[in-house]
Amino acid sequence: MTDRRTRLFRAAFVALDLSGANRLLVSRARGLGLILTLHHVRPFAGGEFAPNRLLEVEPAFLDLTLARARRLGFEFVTLDEAWRRVRQGASAKPFLHLTYDDGYRDVRDFALPIMRRHGAPGTLYIASGFADGNAGMWWLALEQAIARADSLTVRFADGAEEIRTASVAEKRAAWDRIYWRLRSGPEEAMRAEIDRLATGQGVDLGAFSRDLCMRWDELAELAEDPLVEIGAHTVTHPMLAKHPEDVAWAEMAESRRAIREKLAIDARHFAYPVGNPDAAGPREFALAAELDFETAVTTMPGHLTAAHAANPTALPRVSLNGLFQTRAAVDALLSGAPFFLTDAARRLRNAA
Numbered sequence: 001m002t003d004r005r006t007r008l009f010r011a012a013f014v015a016l017d018l019s020g021a022n023r024l025l026v027s028r029a030r031g032l033g034l035i036l037t038l039h040h041v042r043p044f045a046g047g048e049f050a051p052n053r054l055l056e057v058e059p060a061f062l063d064l065t066l067a068r069a070r071r072l073g074f075e076f077v078t079l080d081e082a083w084r085r086v087r088q089g090a091s092a093k094p095f096l097h098l099t100y101d102d103g104y105r106d107v108r109d110f111a112l113p114i115m116r117r118h119g120a121p122g123t124l125y126i127a128s129g130f131a132d133g134n135a136g137m138w139w140l141a142l143e144q145a146i147a148r149a150d151s152l153t154v155r156f157a158d159g160a161e162e163i164r165t166a167s168v169a170e171k172r173a174a175w176d177r178i179y180w181r182l183r184s185g186p187e188e189a190m191r192a193e194i195d196r197l198a199t200g201q202g203v204d205l206g207a208f209s210r211d212l213c214m215r216w217d218e219l220a221e222l223a224e225d226p227l228v229e230i231g232a233h234t235v236t237h238p239m240l241a242k243h244p245e246d247v248a249w250a251e252m253a254e255s256r257r258a259i260r261e262k263l264a265i266d267a268r269h270f271a272y273p274v275g276n277p278d279a280a281g282p283r284e285f286a287l288a289a290e291l292d293f294e295t296a297v298t299t300m301p302g303h304l305t306a307a308h309a310a311n312p313t314a315l316p317r318v319s320l321n322g323l324f325q326t327r328a329a330v331d332a333l334l335s336g337a338p339f340f341l342t343d344a345a346r347r348l349r350n351a352a
Ligand SMILES: [Zn+2]
Pocket: 101, 102, 233, 237, 272, 273, 274
């Protein structure tokens, strides 16, 4: 997210709060409940160049979120119970379910104690290649390459470009330029180029998943916890929609098979890596249904309503974003007001 967009969102959360819009709109904007998306939960240890900051929240912020949710009348439920209420089309109190993508060890160390304190269940979506310790985390590799370099020669599809990466401002600008241009192209080309850039800076590409993600023995222990559900999240964490159907199928099926083999758990729920429309579309929703996943979640923002019962493999979630760790942001997300207003604006544009 660019600095400008981040500032706009922050201002919007404050405006919704101060104007009372969250409270005014809640009866129309809030659905039956919501599924929150998290990645890392840990004390922030990064510096001024932290482009993946959106993927991590501080433990205190998770605690605040759950405390606010409880105060606003939310009930913390399992994913099966959340899904039951969606199918039923009713929920006496609004519900909330926590989900954590990728299987980071900090979820066990920092989030689980908070979940226990609040009695809040959560689902961990595991990429089996991360648990094996051998799948790449290209977004971290790119961050490290830019952090270490004073300049990088990046080979884009339409030619090479030398980009200055010495100062913090240059690193931030370089990230915005490199990340989005590579990400909008084919995934193999993006991964190959980021691997090349990172290797050139001496980055140990294998270290990320080994250092950050729980291995199978750790997951087996964690899965014993009654608050924890294990879901599938592919093998190598690809943007599925960018790949041929057989590749997408294999990634989805194989991660479930690996979880069954290693943990003796049938992962009945799935999360699409990245999860936006570039990564998960109608073909992926159909594949998840064919593979018999009971639910599959995207990162498309929104609360759950009775209408979602018709689309169990295309469910929206609400991201707890590390760039917006404020009470105003929590209240807005729980009220549903931002999603309601975005939808209303889209309807207006379409009608014009
Ligand atoms: Zn993921």
